[in-house]
Amino acid sequence: MKERNILISSSKDTFIKFWDLDTEHNFRTLVGHRSEVWGFALLKNDQYIITGCNDSELRVWKIFFVDENDPDYTKNIESLDIHSEDDVNDTNYPLRCNKVGSVLRMGRSRVVSLVTDPTCTVIGCHGVDNTVELFYMIPDDEVKIKLNKRLKKEKKKAIKDGEENGGTLDQSVCLVDEVRQLSVIKAMNKVKTLDLVMGKGGELRICIGVNNNSLELHSLSVNDKEKEPTSLRLIKAHGHRTDIRAICFSSDNLAIATASGDSIKLWNRPSLACLRTIECGYALTATFVPGDRHLIVGMKDGKMLIVDIASGEILEEVAAHTKELWSITLFPDLKGIASGGDQTVKLWNFELVEDPNSEMKCKILSVLNTRTLQLEETVLCVKISPNNRFLAVSLIDSTVKIFFLDTFKFFVSLYGHKLPVLCMDISSDSTLIATGSSDRNIKIWGMDFGDCHKSLFAHDDSVTGLAFVPKTHYLFTCGKDGKVKEWDGDNFRKIVTLQGHFGQAWNCAISPNGLFVASCGSDKVIRLYERSMEPLVLEDEAEEEREKQDNELATGETSAVQGQKQQLLPSRKTVNTEKAADLILECLDVIKAYNEELSRVIPPNAAPPLPLLMQAFNCKTTDEYLLETFKRVRAGDMEETLLLLPYSAACDILKYLPKLLENDYQSEMLSRLALSLIQAHHGPIIANSDLLPNLEEVRDLAMKRINDLRDTVGYNLHGMAFIQRSIEENESIQLFRDATKTRKQKNKIRKNKERGLKRAIIAL
Known part of the structure; x- marks a missing residue:
């Protein structure tokens, strides 16, 4: 008012x-x-x-x-x-x-x-x-x-009801x-x-x-x-609604294509306007077809989509792989593509075929599978050298294998990463190959002998995107820590750090002219960076970054832009904790699969054989297998390992804990495990009413087991003290530990007397 x-x-x-x-x-x-x-x-x-x-x-x-x-x-x-x-x-x-x-x-x-x-x-x-x-x-x-x-x-x-003169009416204004x-x-x-x-x-x-x-x-x-x-009127927002997993530039540097969990979008780079939106499934990778009129998109279900940009229609769905199609790369001669997924790498040639649905008998773009490379492990990334000689394949066993493109003959294998390589790229002169891994490192290798030139600690989390600047040895990387960084591949130095995403950065791409860098991430945002002509002093950049880190450590605050919330990562995430988390997740998957097999067995029939991992750990039941897995995690890494587990895995572990606590074995470790899980996922756990009875049972059993342990320790302590006194009385001796204490006390008294005597002599 x-x-x-x-x-x-x-x-x-x-x-x-x-x-x-x-x-x-x-x-x-x-x-x-x-x-x-x-x-x-x-x-x-x-x-x-x-x-x-x-x-x-x-x-x-x-x-x-x-x-x-x-x-x-x-x-x-x-x-x-x-x-x-x-x-x-x-x-x-x-x-x-x-x-x-x-x-x-x-x-x-x-x-x-x-x-x-x-x-x-x-x-x-x-x-x-x-x-x-x-x-x-x-x-x-x-x-x-x-x-x-x-x-x-x-x-x-x-x-009408018979009242005279209409009765007495309320003439005040009502709300009606x-x-x-x-x-x-x-x-x-x-x-x-x-x-x-x-x-x-x-x-x-x-x-x-x-x-x-x-x-x-x-x-x-x-x-x-x-x-x-x-x-x-209806105004729809142009942005994505789910995580953006792939991004690529057109050959004329004027368009950007992005792919997410529900759609593919085409953007105009100068105006930043959304030109086209094509609804699809969960996309993992995308690339422009030469001529910039079509897109090739790799899907999570293994299909390959051929998209007509002008009409915004999906021309063809090709069943390329049986599992996730992780990577698509163009041939240097621009006549085809290579795709990597499941345990195969397939080479495809572009061809024009007649459209059976069109009355004009016009031809549309399609692909024809020419050759297939069969591998023993799952393929995560595929790259072809610009000189059209080598095919580099990243496998889930943390290695990168390089083959001759024409014969598929094995050339060299790149060993060194502790976790799988998620991204890689080859320089435009075909002399360097850079790999980015889940172990947070990037490695720069020589293509001539496959020797590792340098290993750099790049990000605070997995490296998810890597790309060389055309006609240079500069490269850009992005990671799950949300940062985009530029590196010098010759001097092995970091040039600049770009604070862009909040959450995970899934991919980055560089325009063919090398003037623009685009990145995308889990915050559903596309970041576009332009190369400036201002001189950059590396020492000044490093000093500013150190000051910023010192301020964050001193104040306990992290930098936030535009009011968005920054994703907090575990404080001491290491390779050991990541391996331990993978070990626990693998154990839960094995237990779940085995329990499903047991549930399908009719009582007269025999139980299915134990999984090989359970046999390797010499475990006869799933409870023993789960307990043995927890015992293999270092005590100092347990809390950080549990922070890396997803909420679904935490719920599964909490459901298994009551049965483990009933066996009265490793009660202290299991109680600590339950406490750490509840602290790490406190909000979702207390909001889930289905877990309440389970948590109450865990609490009662844990308290009972801890009280039993405390009583046992107290009983043993007093029992050993009684035995000590009995030995001393019967044999008229002092045990070594007590005798040492008595001797130290006598020496201390003697030294104090000597000091007092010296002071008295000095005073005289």
């Missing part, structure tokens, strides 16, 4: 408070609500206040000011609907608030927000669903007309006369925000913000009751 300099506030304490900003005190409190007040709005020149709670009612309060000199002052005070003394804190203040009624909503959920138009005549409210309800405050002249009509109807009804409910608007998804604008001729414009990042504009006539609301 700007004219009166009054502030109104609502809270979860079910109260609405009025504050005088001049005197800075609360002079009135409304207590007529039974639950949290989620929103309120002022209407009709601050004459009414409408509040929304958890129920389906909108409570309407009338605000008015009284003058003590007014003859009706006493009458107005007596007419107030005061529920308690808290309603009126300061009776001397002229503002009065009286509840006049309630308006029923169609929605059953709580009110999220209440919004009014600038004229304060229309109020819109929405809950947690996809409906928007509108209420119109009728002007005073129309209220009088409506009141007269209502009185005439009531008078005719009273006369002043409020009219308008048509309900249904949005495409859950409503997050709302705004109203009243136009000419009683046309109301409603802008709705939906939780899928789209905006809806609707129009509604306030005066025409029969006219339904119309949708004028």
Whole structure:
């Protein structure tokens, strides 16, 4: 209330408070609500206040000011609907608030927000669903007309019922006369925000913000009751809704293609506008076809999509691999592609085939499988050297094997990474190959002999993207720590660190002219960097980075941009903890698969044979196998290892713990394990009601086992003390430890006496 300099506030304490900003005190409190007040709005020149709670009612309060000199002052005070003394804190203040009624909503959920138009005549409210309800405050002249009509109807009804002169009618204005409910608007998804604008001729414009990042504009006539609301425009957000897994540049440097878990999008680099969106499944890799009119996309289910950019249609789905298609790379002669997935690398040639669905018999792009390289391990990445001689294949066994492209004859194997290589690239002169691994290192190798030139600790988490700058030995990398870094492949030095993503950066790409770098990540954001002509001093960059790290360590704060939340990583993540986490996850998968086989066995039949891993650990049951796996994790790495486990794995372990604790073996380790898991995933675990009985059972068993251990330790301690005293009494000797203590005490007393004697001699 700007004219009166009054502030109104609502809270979860079910109260609405009025504050005088001049005197800075609360002079009135409304207590007529039974639950949290989620929103309120002022209407009709601050004459009414409408509040929304958890129920389906909108409570309407009338605000008015009284003058003590007014003859009706006493009458107005007596007419107030005061529920308690808290309603009126300061009776001397002229503002009065009286509840006049309630308006029923169609929605059953709580009110999220209440919004009014600038004229304060229309109020819109929405809950947690996809409906928007509108209420119109009728002007005073129309209220009088409506009141007269209502009185005439009531008078005719009273006369018809036999009352003389129509009886006594209430001629005061009711809430029904002043409020009219308008048509309900249904949005495409859950409503997050709302705004109203009243136009000419009683046309109301409603802008709705939906939780899928789209905006809806609707129009509604306030005066025409029969006219339904119309949708004028729908603005869809251009960004991705899921993690962006792949990004690539077109050959003319003007377009960028990105692929995510649900769609493929084409972007104009100069204007940053989204040109095309093609719905698809979960995509892992993508590349432009020469001519920039088509895209080749690799899917998680192993299929290869050929996409026509102009029409935005998927021309063909090729069943290229049986499992994930992780990598697609172009031939240097631009006549085909190589794809890597499952345990094969396939070479494809481009060809034009007639479209059977077209009547014009036009030809469309397709691919033809020419050769297949069969390998023993799963393929993660494939690259072809620019000189068209070598084919480099990254395998899940942490090695990179290089073959001759023409004959598939083995050339050399690159050993050195402790975890699988997720990305790699070959320089434009075919002399260097750089590999990025899950062990957070990048290694630069020579293509002539396969020797490792340098190993660099690159990121705080797995390296997910790597690309050489064309015609140079500079390379860019990105990792799950969200950073993008540039490196010199000749001097093996880091040039610059780009703080871009919050969460994981999944891929990076460099434009063919080397002027632009683009990266994408789990924050659903595409970052575009442009090469500047400013000189860069490496020592200054390193010094600034060190100062920034020192400040973060001193203050305990991490840098955040644009109000986004940075993903926190484990404090001491090492290769050992990653291997331990993989070992636990593998154990859980083996146990789950074996339990499913056991469940399908009919009792007369024999149980299936134990898995090979269980036999290797000499375990006869799944409980023994799980316990043996935990014992193989170092005690100092246990907490960091558990932080790396996903929430689903933590739930599985918590479900297995009661049975393990019942065996009364390694109770201390299992209790520590349960405590660490609950601390690491506290929020989701307490929100899952299904885990509550399991947690209570773990708590009772852990307390019982720890008490038993404590009693055992105490019993043994006092027992050994009793045996010690018995030996000393029977043999009249002191044990070595006690004798040493006594001798040290005597030496200490003797030294103190000698010091005192020296001081006395000096004093004399």
